[in-house]
Amino acid sequence: MSESGSYTGAQLIWESLLREGVDTVFGYPGGAILPAYDAMVSYPIRHVLVRHEQSACHMADGYARASGRVGVVVATSGPGATNLVTGLATAMLDSTPLVAITGQVGSALLGTDAFQEVDITGITIPVTKHNYLVTRAEDIVPAIREAFAVARSGRPGPVLVDITKDAQQSRAALDWEAATPQRHRRHLPAPLDPEALAQALDLIRQAKRPIILAGHGIQLSGARAEVLALAERADIPFALTLLGLGAVPATHPLSLGMMGMHGESWVNRAIQEADLLIALGMRFDDRVTGKLKEYAPHAKKIHIDIDASELNKNVPVDVAIAADLGDVLRTLLPQLPVADRSGWLETIREWRGDSAVRDIKNLPDDGHLYAAHVMHDLWRLTKGEAVVVTDVGQHQMWEAQYYKHDGERSLITSGGAGTMGFALPAAIGAKVARPDAEVWVVAGDGGFQMTFAELMTAVQEGVKVNIAVINNGYLGMVRQWQAMFYEGRYAATPILSPDFVKLAEAFGVQGQRVECRGDLAAAVAKARAFEGAALIEFKVEQEDSVYPMVPAGAALHEMIRRPSALAETGSDPV
Amino acid sequence: MTHAPGQQVPGPHVLVVYTDDEPGVLTRVASLIRRRGFNIHSLTVGPTERAGLSRMTIVVDSDAQRVRQAVEHLRKLVNVLEVEQLADKPMVVRDLVLLRVATASAVRSEVLQLAQVFRAAVVDIAEDSVVIECTGSLAKIDALVDSMRPFGILEMGRTGAVAMARGTRTLTKARPALPLRTGTSPEAMSV
Numbered sequence: 001m002s003e004s005g006s007y008t009g010a011q012l013i014w015e016s017l018l019r020e021g022v023d024t025v026f027g028y029p030g031g032a033i034l035p036a037y038d039a040m041v042s043y044p045i046r047h048v049l050v051r052h053e054q055s056a057c058h059m060a061d062g063y064a065r066a067s068g069r070v071g072v073v074v075a076t077s078g079p080g081a082t083n084l085v086t087g088l089a090t091a092m093l094d095s096t097p098l099v100a101i102t103g104q105v106g107s108a109l110l111g112t113d114a115f116q117e118v119d120i121t122g123i124t125i126p127v128t129k130h131n132y133l134v135t136r137a138e139d140i141v142p143a144i145r146e147a148f149a150v151a152r153s154g155r156p157g158p159v160l161v162d163i164t165k166d167a168q169q170s171r172a173a174l175d176w177e178a179a180t181p182q183r184h185r186r187h188l189p190a191p192l193d194p195e196a197l198a199q200a201l202d203l204i205r206q207a208k209r210p211i212i213l214a215g216h217g218i219q220l221s222g223a224r225a226e227v228l229a230l231a232e233r234a235d236i237p238f239a240l241t242l243l244g245l246g247a248v249p250a251t252h253p254l255s256l257g258m259m260g261m262h263g264e265s266w267v268n269r270a271i272q273e274a275d276l277l278i279a280l281g282m283r284f285d286d287r288v289t290g291k292l293k294e295y296a297p298h299a300k301k302i303h304i305d306i307d308a309s310e311l312n313k314n315v316p317v318d319v320a321i322a323a324d325l326g327d328v329l330r331t332l333l334p335q336l337p338v339a340d341r342s343g344w345l346e347t348i349r350e351w352r353g354d355s356a357v358r359d360i361k362n363l364p365d366d367g368h369l370y371a372a373h374v375m376h377d378l379w380r381l382t383k384g385e386a387v388v389v390t391d392v393g394q395h396q397m398w399e400a401q402y403y404k405h406d407g408e409r410s411l412i413t414s415g416g417a418g419t420m421g422f423a424l425p426a427a428i429g430a431k432v433a434r435p436d437a438e439v440w441v442v443a444g445d446g447g448f449q450m451t452f453a454e455l456m457t458a459v460q461e462g463v464k465v466n467i468a469v470i471n472n473g474y475l476g477m478v479r480q481w482q483a484m485f486y487e488g489r490y491a492a493t494p495i496l497s498p499d500f501v502k503l504a505e506a507f508g509v510q511g512q513r514v515e516c517r518g519d520l521a522a523a524v525a526k527a528r529a530f531e532g533a534a535l536i537e538f539k540v541e542q543e544d545s546v547y548p549m550v551p552a553g554a555a556l557h558e559m560i561r562r563p564s565a566l567a568e569t570g571s572d573p574v
Numbered sequence: 575m576t577h578a579p580g581q582q583v584p585g586p587h588v589l590v591v592y593t594d595d596e597p598g599v600l601t602r603v604a605s606l607i608r609r610r611g612f613n614i615h616s617l618t619v620g621p622t623e624r625a626g627l628s629r630m631t632i633v634v635d636s637d638a639q640r641v642r643q644a645v646e647h648l649r650k651l652v653n654v655l656e657v658e659q660l661a662d663k664p665m666v667v668r669d670l671v672l673l674r675v676a677t678a679s680a681v682r683s684e685v686l687q688l689a690q691v692f693r694a695a696v697v698d699i700a701e702d703s704v705v706i707e708c709t710g711s712l713a714k715i716d717a718l719v720d721s722m723r724p725f726g727i728l729e730m731g732r733t734g735a736v737a738m739a740r741g742t743r744t745l746t747k748a749r750p751a752l753p754l755r756t757g758t759s760p761e762a763m764s765v
């Protein structure tokens with residue numbers, strides 16, 4: 001299909017986006033991208049005007065994670081483009097498919113330090129899968145088509161296309177077919193190796209204490225049904241990474257919960273005692289392994305991931321398979337014998353019982369509002385069906401522990417980068433992608449103050465998100481480290497906040513404050529019933545800590561357990 | 575002399591990387607190597623027999639596990655067509671050196687004799703120095719440099735290694751799509 005006639009480069013941008021199925025872009029205009037903006041108005045594509053380009057990236061990221069589609073960002077040259085860097089890095093570390101389109105100064109000015117000229121392709125090499133500097137109109141369509149192919153294929157990630165102003169202004173023909181991308185196919189995984197599959201089957205057959213480590217790759221591969229079939233057929237419990245939460249249901253009888261630094265003690269213990277780890281679409285990040293030398297010392301390891309560079313990177317494994325997870329499991333499953341491992345499951349259940357008595361949500365209400373209560377109650381009140389978008393810090397970990405995610409793509413959080421300020425913009429993106437979903441932001445008082453200007457974006461765009469600000473008066477996670485490892489010197493962690501209720505109202509957002517658990521349900525109901533964005537500030541226990549905790553660099557079984565003293569004193573003994 | 579011409583050099587791993595010949599590719603490869611902390615001994619790049627295709631030879635100073643990682647990371651770059659690890663294959667590795675050696679009149683003939691032993695060419699003679707050119711394995715070049723050091727090396731320029739597997743070529747994947755380069759003069763590299 002070769003469309004006749006010629007288009008401006010600016011039109012070619014939108015023609016390409018339309019053909020890639022884009023319905024929404026998140027952006028901010030400026031001089032070097034102005035021709036593209038001028039052309040935009042003739043195209044049926046929604047533009048969400050952000051308040052900071054970093055948020056545009058996070059919105060596109062939330063959009064992509066909520067929907068599985070590619071998120072699209074538009075920004076101008078210079079500071080507009082550099083503002084994207086944190087968002088691109090966040091997407092890169094969590095494998096989110098994004099395409100960022102930036103304007104660039106005219107090609108004749110490149111390299112002259114012209115007004116708002118920044119070498120954004122140079123800057124973003126390490127935080128994108130690939131990037132392009134396009135200086136001619138005829139190169140726009142091939143670059144954008146390939147950018148989408150690269151963003152989606154293999155292990156997904158962000159791609160940046162920098163387009164000079166003159167390329168947007170000059171004309172070229174549109175030949176979509178001729179621009180069919182090829183290069184992203186260069187490194188598709190090799191065909192499955194039958195020998196590796198046979199070895200994997202053997203290990204699974206022989207294992208007495210196997211455990212599945214379920215990661216983000218399950219969602220990216222769309223392999224939920226296959227992973228569940230594996231677990232159920234072979235009677236193998238699964239532990240989840242932070243980004244794996246929701247990939248398989250938390251309330252499934254074989255689900256153990258989250259592993260790693262703030263994983264529950266029985267989960268980490270099960271990993272340390274296991275005789276086989278089956279790692280599916282996860283990458284043995286230091287936050288899940290603890291000290292590598294003592295990690296799962298008795299276990300054989302099978303690792304399946306589409307990114308070959310992740311195999312044998314941190315943890316040496318016995319069987320490494322670089323391939324799409326769904327493909328591998330569909331081949332494996334028919335050969336997998338049904339098994340009964342009730343003995344192993346019973347052992348883990350016993351460990352679990354010991355932890356349950358320490359569990360904060362089982363404590364009687366002592367008048368204090370704990371963040372854990374907020375998460376648990378939010379889970380109950382939303383029947384576990386909300387899409388929760390969390391920021392970074394203690395509240396993020398409490399959410400992961402106490403909100404049971406059953407649905408796919410129901411938790412969106414910055415895992416690899418741990419980017420504070422992510423939650424509100426990512427939630428706006430998620431709601432735009434899935435208008436029928438109930439979307440909740442869970443943010444700390446610190447992180448929320450990084451990007452709360454996006455409240456105005458939510459109002460301007462009519463995006464209904466519910467926001468829980470967990471106000472503990474501290475940069476809580478850092479304070480916790482100071483309490484535990486720096487003798488309680490709270491350097492730069494007490495943080496003042498504005499009156500969040502008034503702040504919300506100033507933006508035209510519903511604002512409420514909750515200080516005791518008894519008021520929680522009514523406030524949540526009021527927020528959900530409000531047609532626009534609604535915010536609840538939860539004034540929680542200030543010096544509470546997240547337990548259990550594997551201190552950085554310690555072995556996974558060396559956990560600081562949740563103190564049972566909490567039940568008596570009602571305060572954190574740290 | 576212990577290093578016969580063409581002798582295989584033990585130790586460092588040699589990677590041959592085929593890439594698109596387009597702006598920025600060397601930056602991408604160099605950025606990757608720096609960011610992932612791979613120690614490289616040398617990196618050379620030049621055109622190939624095919625238009626649009628460049629060939630890099632990277633000598634990596636790392637253990638086998640790190641090298642395998644480097645290969646997998648390189649394979650993730652969109653501009654990389656193929657990465658070949660020449661580790662266990664018979665290969666030819668060549669380095670070129672230009673050496674300016676001080677030659678006070680008393681030692682000049684000794685220097686020239688030594689150069690001959692290495693089959694190095696004398697490409698320039700000045701009053702108190704000579705410039706020697708030598709091509710050979712990394713070890714041979716190292717040996718030549720060591721033997722010249724006592725006389726005083728005034729300047730040294732080395733190209734870094736260019737390597738090729740011996741025997742029948744195995745790399746076919748990248749080839750068919752690209753036209754043969756016409757003419758013999760290599761185009762200026764835009765990397």
Ligand SMILES: Cc1ncc(C[n+]2csc(CCOP(=O)(O)OP(=O)(O)O)c2C)c(N)n1
Pocket residue numbers: 391392393394395396418419420421443444445446447448470472474475476477478
């Ligand atoms: C952009 C950014 N800066 C700094 C940090 C380091 N950091 C991690 S958690 C945290 C504290 C977060 O405080 P808050 O948002 O109030 O959440 P809390 O831990 O109190 O729940 C900080 C500063 C980070 N993750 N991201």
Ligand SMILES: [Mg+2]
Pocket residue numbers: 444445446470471472473474475476
């Ligand atoms: Mg806080």
